[in-house]
Amino acid sequence: MRPGGATWIGARIALVLFSLLTSLYAITASSTFASLHFLQPKVLPWIGAFAEWHGLLSWLWLAGLTAHVWAERALGPTARLLVAGLVVVGSVWAMVSSLRPVLPGLADSWHSLALGVLACLPVVGLATLDHLRACRYWKGADVQTALVASSAFESHMLRATALTCGVIALCYAIVALLRLQAAFEPELTPAVVAQSVLWSFCSHATLSAAVFLAVVLITRVGHGRPRREYLLTSGAWTLGLTWFVSRLLGKALGLSAQALALAGFVLALAIVGAWSGVGLACSRTSGWPRRALDVYLGTPGRAFGPFWQKISSAAAFVVVASSLAALAAVADWDDVVLETGVLAMWIVALGWVYRRTDTAPEISLVTLGALCALPLVASLSLQPGPDHARRLARYAVYDPSFRAVDQFVRRPARTSAFSRYLRAHTGLNDLTLRPVAVDLVDSLTQVERRPPIFLFVIDSLRPDYLKPYNERAWFTPHLETFAADSVVFTNAFTRYGGTGLSVPAIWAGAALPHKQYVMPFQPMNALERLLEVNGYRRFLSLDSVMEPLLVRSGSVTELDEGTETMDLALCGTLSELETRLASSDPDVPVFAYALPQDVHMSRMSRWSTPAGDYTGFFAPYAGKVQAIDTCFGRFLDTLRRLGLYDQSIIVLTSDHGEMLGEDGQRGHSYHLFPPVVQVPLIVHLPASLRRAVDVDPDAIAFTTDITPTLYAMLGYRWSPSSAVVGRPLIGESAAQRRGRRRDPHVIAASYGAVYATVSRNGRRLYIADAVKDVDYLYERASGGAWTERRPSADERAVAQFTIRRHVDQVARVYGVPDR
């Protein structure tokens, strides 16, 4: 294999990808959230397969690595040592991985982070070999003679950055216009879109001017010294990528600042090392670099070609950008795919233009300065007003490059004291907390009336896809029938966005410390204690969240045994439950619980668009909801046949909602936007109880109220051990009801420092996102539509005070020290 040849490049990319994937897996595993809710449930099956087959793949990688570097021993003693080191380390790694698979066992600890760092070292080693090879040449005089003059290079660079900015801004403006065709955006009139496109060009121009100035600075400092210029250029790439990777990982994984900096730096170093190594090897075949940037972007000297070639190249950019945006719309994680795609497009476009713009005449220093100053001054002096900013934000939903660039240009990161406070009180996995008993009643003794209880928490189910909540949801007729003889809580919210804390909080019937998890969980598990004391036989479909938190006893029968969490489907669970119920002892009360994943976004790739008119709905999701409805209807028929329906408590709810394309977002992540925090809550009461209890179904309700309500339905008198405990939804006094409606309530994301207050009986939602250091205020009209507006300083102060009081209260109850 000749370095720089096609086979060599292919092999190198494969070797580097393996190491980077291993590193990314380990770094992801170091995040509690990602480890528990992404890797362990195998949300993306190919990632699970990669971890399971990692031992075997390691041997293949070792064989490829050895073949790839063996010839490099000729480069000298340092290279021989490096080759030996790579092969020995690779062999040890492959043996260890084969004996005991490492990746599947990784947990959220610093060990995983350390492994992520170590996994990048082979890439750095390979890059070192490439540089050793290049150094031999760089010591020669040819490099000096090949260098182009700085003034010519700066003119070239200005043309390249300016043209790249134009290409990218235009390309994404076309993407935005195409996407807007299918969107309902009354505010984005043609005039507003034209204005937004101009703003986009201005923002792009500012960024390209900044890039140009950075390159000029590097070339001036490194003038006449190729190695210094190369080091500075590589350093700048590394720093830039460190910032980018840390930011992406920070949003997606919620790691600590130190872990983010380390992971970001190591990954950036590996990427830049691999990139420059391949660039240097290619330079040998395509002509040695005249400037350091050639190593990264390719050697200039090509032409744009005829008109049709330019047009087809531009069209290719639009197609790729559009495809990346479409991919991100269906499978993304906190804009990781979207923003990585935008960065890749920028780099590819810059390289494409850079290799074709070196032949035009030089530009004078004055013109250079003026061309740079213009966009910089414009972006500093032009600040959009509140209305204009809102319209720009709407446009940015459809123009991902503008969204990314605008964040960089106009919204420099700032860390408010409140965000720091929230981050300090979130993800307390480094703290050892002792469990604190969550008691809902003074004395928990067995009661006489023990009706069957069924608790179905459909992961990610949105209320507006159910007929009881939305007249237009024609595809859930069985739920409509079920709702007719149940209580439909029309104003229900989750206490936690994300399954991680939401489901344990449902069992606890209380807000929990922001830690996954306080172990043993049993003292905090009010629902489990209720079932235990009353001798319920429990049929539990054990998902990856509750499985380690629940106590296994003789009275527990596992449903869906052997099924991976992400494969848990309501139809399968209910079929098994129906069989079990038919043969269960009628004298022993039964309880069943399931957390089916039918409509979880990780299964989106398996969904197909159903036949039928789903206008106004996201059809693949609606189709799955329809399937749930059918199975649920069948289950209710079974209960009727068994004579259990009228005496049963049946709770249908979800742990959180889902973004289904609102503002270009999908999934739930650590968002607390209205589609994520609103949940369905339908409670079927035994016939005897239905006539006796007093309920306010339109008052705000929370998922943490479910367990207190079950206590109340069994006849217990609510007497909570602390103020963070939920409240029963039945039998409240008039004053308690008024309090429920009037009081502000605090909710939180499971996986990040994002908190919200829900006030005015669920009509106002203030969100404080300490991950991105931004806040939002939403208000709901009587028709149910939410509108966003900017919070006033006083509204913000009051809402943040409410959140701090709640966080302080939770901290006091569970013994979390002030941080």
Add this chain to the structure above:
Amino acid sequence: MRADMLAPRGRSVELALAEGRFEDARVLAEELRRTFPEDPFPWYLLATIHRASAHLEAESAAWDEYMRRSETPVEACPDVGLAYEQRGESDQALDRFRRCADLEPNEPDRLTDLAGALERVGQIGEARDTYQRAVALEPRDLWVAGKLRELEARSMPSVDETDR
């Protein structure tokens, strides 16, 4: 920006409040009020502290000060009216509930609070009209409609001390 300036100093007030040290919290909040005389937030803190320590007179006065200074005085609603009501000052309470309803004429909660206060002082006709406006704003809310029905059905209730 202002919240960031206040937050570190307000933190000690909040911690004292969380620990039930109301007098300490009050002293610290008063100091904050003196340091930021134009800022409404220290008044919000004081009102909250007084409510927690059941100093109704001080609480209602603090809410009034908050409403005077704040650009969004409605944040004091309905607590300002409730504080006066609990002190037995029905006219003052009604005045504050009216003011709250004027600040947010399309907010059903504000109208329901006002209607409840009107009902309690015996102004049944206006109470009925106000409930009807609230029902019109939130027709699907059975509770508000129920309040209207109750008004028709039962005699005027006395102020409930636990109506907080």
